[in-house]
Structures are given as structure tokens and as C-alpha cells.
Amino acid sequence: MNKAELVSKMAALSGLTKANAEKALNAFMEAVTEALKKDDKVTLVGFGTFMVTKRAARKGRNPRTGQEIKIPARKVVKFKPGSNLEAAVGKKK
Structure with a gap:
């Protein structure tokens, strides 16, 4: 949709x-x-919660060259579904 x-x-x-x-x-x-x-949470009871979490810096590899690179720390948005949403989606038809 x-x-x-x-x-x-x-x-x-x-x-x-x-x-x-x-x-x-x-x-x-x-x-x-x-x-x-x-950095506030947005909670919609029964639907879910939008939140910001911090992702730590880490090492990665360039897939083209195989060279090791540093991936910097950053903030990411996550969504945790609420119980009503999970129940509605998880129902068998």
C-alpha cells in the first residue's frame, strides 16, 4: 500500500x-x-511504538574490493508492534 x-x-x-x-x-x-x-518514543497503545536507538560503530567490508571499512555509529528508527497489531496480522485465514 x-x-x-x-x-x-x-x-x-x-x-x-x-x-x-x-x-x-x-x-x-x-x-x-x-x-x-x-529522541522521544511515540507509543500508540495496541498498535506499536516508534523509537530511536543507537547503532554502535563497527567494521565492515566493501563487497566489491573486500577492503575493510569503518562504519560510523548512528541513530536508527525502530518500530515495535503492539499486541493488537501482532494478533491481527498473525491470525490464520
Whole structure:
């Protein structure tokens, strides 16, 4: 599902217009982005949690040359699904 399909589905489920559903989705994405930039967690009970974790520096290899390279430490975004989401996805059809 891409963004346009998600906006259409949100509009259909909520009774909003597609324009308003897109504004709501954009606002949600902006709010989550701002929170994660501040190293905050965003928890949606039953759905899941967005969080920032730190990945340590490590050594890697250039696959083309085999030369060892240093990969710097960085922050990465992770998502941990909530129990309701896991239950909904894990159900057998």
C-alpha cells in the first residue's frame, strides 16, 4: 500500500475527504518525525511504538574490493508492534 492508497482508505473509513485525510496523515508523520528527532518514543497503545536507538560503530567490508571499512555509529528508527497489531496480522485465514 502506498501513500495515496492509504489516504483513500483513511478517507473511506473515517468519512473525511481525501484532502482532509491527507492533511491528517501528513500531520501524523510530521508529529512522529519531530518526536523522534528529540529522541522521544511515540507509543500508540495496541498498535506499536516508534523509537530511536543507537547503532554502535563497527567494521565492515566493501563487497566489491573486500577492503575493510569503518562504519560510523548512528541513530536508527525502530518500530515495535503492539499486541493488537501482532494478533491481527498473525491470525490464520
